[in-house]
Amino acid sequence: MTVTSSTVRSRSDLCTAIEHELNGLISARTRAAAPYGPEFTRLWTLAGENVLGGKFVRPLLLMETYDALRRPGTPRAEDQRRTAISIAAAIELLHYAFLLHDDVIDGDLVRRGKPNLIGSLLAAAGGIPGGGIPGSEQKHPHSRLHWAQTGGILMGDMLLAGTHQAFARADLPHPLRVRLLDLLEHTINETVAGEQLDVGLGDGIIAPELETILVMCGYKTATYTFELPLRAAAALSGAEPSEEFSLASAGRHLGLAFQLQDDLLSTFGDPRRHGKDPFSDLREGKQTAIIAYARMTGAWPGIEPWFGRPELIIKDAEEVRRQLSECGAESFVQGLIDEQLREFHGLLNSATSEIPENARNVLIDLAAQLEGRQS
């Protein structure tokens, strides 16, 4: 991959524009929160810090694809581009709403080594002199965690509302607004279906078959991370449905590769680079493609007793990891990733009529980032 200085410059300009839009959305809501008291204001202030500290992967993909697809010089081009930026920012709010509710569901207080919103609310509640109002802590020993997780649910709701508000307010012709609203509805349903599958797998409600796990990965992450920005860019730039369809297929392959890579990195990657606890998936008993494969091999009886044990010590965890690699699970999942990337490139080559060259370059650039990814 060659990143030219003009690519770098335009990506940094895009980041600035997206950040500006998000900052406007969140500042207005933080101001509107003030009359409701300090706790409600804190919720918005912390959410703002979290949202604005992101890498804007999804809005950048939308805007780069949009800029690649749109025909310059059309009337109202600048107005239309501003609308695209507002939709891109809305997609970042959606991402954060999903993350927050996922953190509530998983009971997580940390993300990438730092307190998430819930962890920050918990810390702030602990900072109240005497631990909340006097005597409360004895009656409600878990009350601070409950309070913090409630904040996570409620902020997720407000960010989900904010996402829809941006889609609804976009000053677009009615058919285009409906096309985008259909896309948003489909995306949310599919992501929620994926989240439900993931939780059902973890809770032992749904059988952890490889096929189910692969479907879940696609629904839970690929749809909103890759398909949504690509399809929104197509719709906003006035692309034909066939173009949107090709972009969606390409996005699905990249998205699945990305999610599988995430699982591989979490288990076999270098924690100094990805920043996560290298054994948390094993300790939590996360049902990944790695585990689904291992379960079908003769190595499983040696792995199973350690899987999903929170108290797993490093020495034993390292041994489990070695067995997962030796039984072929690591190379099997790497093979799945390679297959997705092969299909992606095959699709790009065959869809020359559907995906214009500039947009193909955005996707090739993204695939190259995935291929070299260590975190």
Add this chain to the structure above:
Amino acid sequence: MTVTSSTVRSRSDLCTAIEHELNGLISARTRAAAPYGPEFTRLWTLAGENVLGGKFVRPLLLMETYDALRRPGTPRAEDQRRTAISIAAAIELLHYAFLLHDDVIDGDLVRRGKPNLIGSLLAAAGGIPGGGIPGSEQKHPHSRLHWAQTGGILMGDMLLAGTHQAFARADLPHPLRVRLLDLLEHTINETVAGEQLDVGLGDGIIAPELETILVMCGYKTATYTFELPLRAAAALSGAEPSEEFSLASAGRHLGLAFQLQDDLLSTFGDPRRHGKDPFSDLREGKQTAIIAYARMTGAWPGIEPWFGRPELIIKDAEEVRRQLSECGAESFVQGLIDEQLREFHGLLNSATSEIPENARNVLIDLAAQLEGRQS
């Protein structure tokens, strides 16, 4: 209050129209859920049963007010009325989304004596042969409850999305859509702020002062139950902002009276009529205006040891209730309700120019229902 047979007939017609609209929204989503498997479909099927089994208080208030305010014979009157019905149905989805997330936050499995969505999901998961997949129950003893509560969070998200979808798809002139979207945004923020206050009071994070509790009641319930339908009706019928403002004020008084009455009925009412556990507020330690008043009296040291104790037995609970009445808390809260209703009637009488007679009658009818309420 006199309910004429024409009122009854038109209310039943309205109920049918609202039910038809909600049924359409939910059936389409249940069909779209099918490809995602039986668990996702079950989630939508159960949600549909719950939503369609409601009393449609909020959409009925919207439509009755809309019909009272609108000028018949305007062009596209029937199209506009259909839009009003879609917004009315959306408000019912919003109500249910709030209820669901409230149930998750409170850990409730029952509402009005019947399993809520979470309780139904829990029962359904228990019905899986062997309790989920083999061996899972030992590893995850709380997994079924976690699974069911996750369903509550996720369905709340999808209903919140559905609410916004209906607002966003309404084929309205841009300024009117923005007026309705502003109203929806304000309503959600205020309701969430109220929910956060309520949880903060219950968790001992926020001090339970009477003023705070009254503010919380207004935010958490009055805003979306009374103000939202009244203001949406005003906006949709093209009423002046001053009319909308008067309706909102009237709605706030009724809403606060309604919520305070709810607290009184829960503690002092006849459980054969309201269908709730008569001592659940005491056992949960719910911070109501009744408790806030009692806390300021000499009776509190006798009440406090029993307050918020889940194991409170009926004999002791009856004694606490007697003390709450004797210390003056019951009549104090009744006085607050009377005051709100007095202000409501005063406002209606003074606002003859702002609120047309037909709309005044809708409100007077609603107030009469509140005054005679036993459940």
